[in-house]
Amino acid sequence: MREASLPRRIGAELLGTAFLLATVIGSGIMGAKLAGGNVALALLGNTLPTGAILVVLILILGPVSGAHFNPAVSMAFAARGELAWREAGFYTAAQVGGGILGAWAAHGMFDLSIWQVSTTVRSGFGQCFAKVVATSGLLLTIFGCLATAPTSTPYAVGLYITAAYWFTASTSFANPAVTIARTLSDTFAGIAPINAPAFIVAQLLGAFVALVAARWLWPAPPGGRDDSAPFRA
Numbered sequence: 001m002r003e004a005s006l007p008r009r010i011g012a013e014l015l016g017t018a019f020l021l022a023t024v025i026g027s028g029i030m031g032a033k034l035a036g037g038n039v040a041l042a043l044l045g046n047t048l049p050t051g052a053i054l055v056v057l058i059l060i061l062g063p064v065s066g067a068h069f070n071p072a073v074s075m076a077f078a079a080r081g082e083l084a085w086r087e088a089g090f091y092t093a094a095q096v097g098g099g100i101l102g103a104w105a106a107h108g109m110f111d112l113s114i115w116q117v118s119t120t121v122r123s124g125f126g127q128c129f130a131k132v133v134a135t136s137g138l139l140l141t142i143f144g145c146l147a148t149a150p151t152s153t154p155y156a157v158g159l160y161i162t163a164a165y166w167f168t169a170s171t172s173f174a175n176p177a178v179t180i181a182r183t184l185s186d187t188f189a190g191i192a193p194i195n196a197p198a199f200i201v202a203q204l205l206g207a208f209v210a211l212v213a214a215r216w217l218w219p220a221p222p223g224g225r226d227d228s229a230p231f232r233a
Contacts, residue, residue: 004063009065010094011094012067013065013091013094016067017069017095018102019102020098021102021106022102022105024046025102025182025185026106026110028045043171046171051158051165054161055154062153066083070095070177071095072135072139072175072176072204072206073207075088079211098177099177100184103184112187116185116190117193118186118193119192120192121195123195128199130168130170130173131168132203133168134164134173135174135175135202135207136206137160137206139207139214147214173191176200179200183196
């Protein structure tokens with residue numbers, strides 16, 4: 001399939017990230033409403049829709065833009081020489097903008113104030129270290145699938161995020177655009193703006209760790225990578 005134009009790819013990143021955040025925040029609101037104060041049940045209600053929507057979004061938008069929906073992913077592919085840095089900048093802007101729109105859409109669907117600022121404190125070494133682990137694991141999932149089983153990428157990413165919600169202390173914050181959008185939602189999924197910069201730095205550090213590990217684990221074949229793969233992020 002011929003590569004989509006840059007405006008179409010940017011539009012796909014904006015739309016996909018908007019739906020991702022509408023799901024993350026909306027399912028958190030719904031989960032908290034229905035769980036009757038049971039935080040574990042609310043988290044489960046937040047987890048399953050997030051993993052599911054990632055599979056759907058990657059399947060439908062992967063052929064258009066690569067379905068990054070994540071500045072850490074776009075920057076990692078730029079560092080690998082598989083996306084121009086200029087395009088990575090456009091992707092990042094679309095992802096951040098789409099994430100904010102998705103947060104506002106979730107608020108609107110639940111009749112909440114559109115403009116909010118989160119008051120949920122998420123801080124400490126364990127939380128930040130969890131960001132490094134969550135993001136490096138996500139990038140390794142993507143790179144590993146693209147190297148060995150490209151068509152499995154949507155399912156592997158969805159399953160990884162579903163698992164990381166539960167095995168990381170931070171409930172799988174692995175995306176700077178998601179982090180920014182969540183500062184604008186004083187709901188179950190929110191994070192106080194003062195905590196966001198440390199999270200974003202940790203996420204970018206996790207992406208760097210994954211880049212180094214992936215280069216060693218799955219070295220590029222002679223002559224470069226195979227661009228005919230059925231799914232390329």
